[in-house]
Amino acid sequence: GEDVEQSLFLSVREGDSSVINCTYTDSSSTYLYWYKQEPGAGLQLLTYIFSNMDMKQDQRLTVLLNKKDKHLSLRIADTQTGDSAIYFCAERTDFNKFYFGSGTKLNVKP
Amino acid sequence: DVKVTQSSRYLVKRTGEKVFLECVQDMDHENMFWYRQDPGLGLRLIYFSYDVKMKEKGDIPEGYSVSREKKERFSLILESASTNQTSMYLCASRGERGQSYEQYFGPGTRLTVT
Numbered sequence: 762g763e764d765v766e767q768s769l770f771l772s773v774r775e776g777d778s779s780v781i782n783c784t785y786t787d788s789s790s791t792y793l794y795w796y797k798q799e800p801g802a803g804l805q806l807l808t809y810i811f812s813n814m815d816m817k818q819d820q821r822l823t824v825l826l827n828k829k830d831k832h833l834s835l836r837i838a839d840t841q842t843g844d845s846a847i848y849f850c851a852e853r854t855d856f857n858k859f860y861f862g863s864g865t866k867l868n869v870k871p
Numbered sequence: 872d873v874k875v876t877q878s879s880r881y882l883v884k885r886t887g888e889k890v891f892l893e894c895v896q897d898m899d900h901e902n903m904f905w906y907r908q909d910p911g912l913g914l915r916l917i918y919f920s921y922d923v924k925m926k927e928k929g930d931i932p933e934g935y936s937v938s939r940e941k942k943e944r945f946s947l948i949l950e951s952a953s954t955n956q957t958s959m960y961l962c963a964s965r966g967e968r969g970q971s972y973e974q975y976f977g978p979g980t981r982l983t984v985t
Contacts, residue, residue, distance in 0.1 A: 769911065792972060803875070803961055803976035804914075849913060853972060858929075861906075863913035 765852055767862040774870050779837040781865045783850035786831060790852040793826060795835045798847045798864070807835070807848075837867075845869045874898075875964055875977035883983045890949040892980050894962030901967050903945035904974065905929075905937065908959040920945055952984045 764786045773779045785793070790812050796804040810817045810824045810833075817824045823836040833850055847864040854860065878893035896903065902921050906914040906929075916929030918937040926937050934956060938946045945964075949956055959981050963974040 765913075794973075796976075801880075801978075803978045804963075804974075805976070806973050809973065858916065858919075859904075859974060861914040863911055 765850060765860050765862040767848075767850055767865045769863065770866050770868070772868040772870065773840050775840060775842055777840055779835075779840045779844070779867055779869075781835045781837075781848050781850075781867065783833040783835075783862055784831055785833065785850075785852045785860070787852060787854045787860075788828075788831065789854050792853040793824075793833050794851040794853070794859075795822075795824065795833075796849040796851060796861075798849065800846075804849060840867075840869050842869045842871055875962060875975050877960075877962055877977040877980050879980050880978060881981050881983075883985065884949075884952050885985055886953060888949075888952050888984075890952050890982065890984075892947040892949075892960055892962075892982070894945045894947070894964075894977055895943055896945075896964035896975070897943065898964065898966060898975070899942065900964040900975075901942075902965040903939065904963040904965070905935075905945065905947045906961045906963065907931070908961055908979070914961065917947065952982075954984050956982065957984045958982060 767783050794809040795807045797807050798804050821838045825834045849864045851859050851861045875896045904919040905917045920926045920939040936948045961979045962977040965974045
């Protein structure tokens with residue numbers, strides 16, 4: 762499969778911004794996604810970006826895509842304790858295949 | 872709202888048992904997927920199906936099989952469970968309409984094989 766890499770852990774204080782990074786290898790990616798997984802639950806789509814976009818903003822979430830470096834980031838402004846979860850980045854390449862990163866566990870300290 | 876349900880949240884089985892994990896979606900989606908999730912490894916695709924009675928191997932199909940007799944239901948079968956199949960299993964579905972091709976996930980089944 763394709764390589765999608767993320768760091769495993771990130772710890773921030775409540776109110777700070779969080780930045781979760783992801784790198785991927787396949788230059789034919791069409792869509793890139795960020796999913797959130799809360800404890801004991803499945804994955805929930807947070808946001809996605811089409812590969813011809815550089816940035817997408819949705820309330821507290823900002824996605825940045827550097828296609829040249831194959832780097833994707835998710836910035837969460839004013840991070841809250843309810844944002845504590847595992848965040849997965851994923852890319853869609855072939856018709857029916859998605860490739861997920863290993864997930865970044867975000868810990869928000871009060 | 873799309874709903875993807877999985878038959879059990881937790882399962883404990885013995886080595887050598889045959890195990891069925893069921894997944895049902897209510898959005899008339901063509902595509903359904905089975906992943907396993909392990910710490911530090913993220914999600915790995917086991918099998919997927921793009922239509923009734925159709926199946927394709929994912930990245931780690933060994934030790935698993937699947938069945939899709941009806942559009943809304945996709946079953947994962949462990950013919951003879953082994954301890955290295957202890958994991959969280961996630962089912963997902965995806966339609967062909969819509970720009971984002973989003974996958975919708977079920978809550979997961981945590982399987983322990985003893």
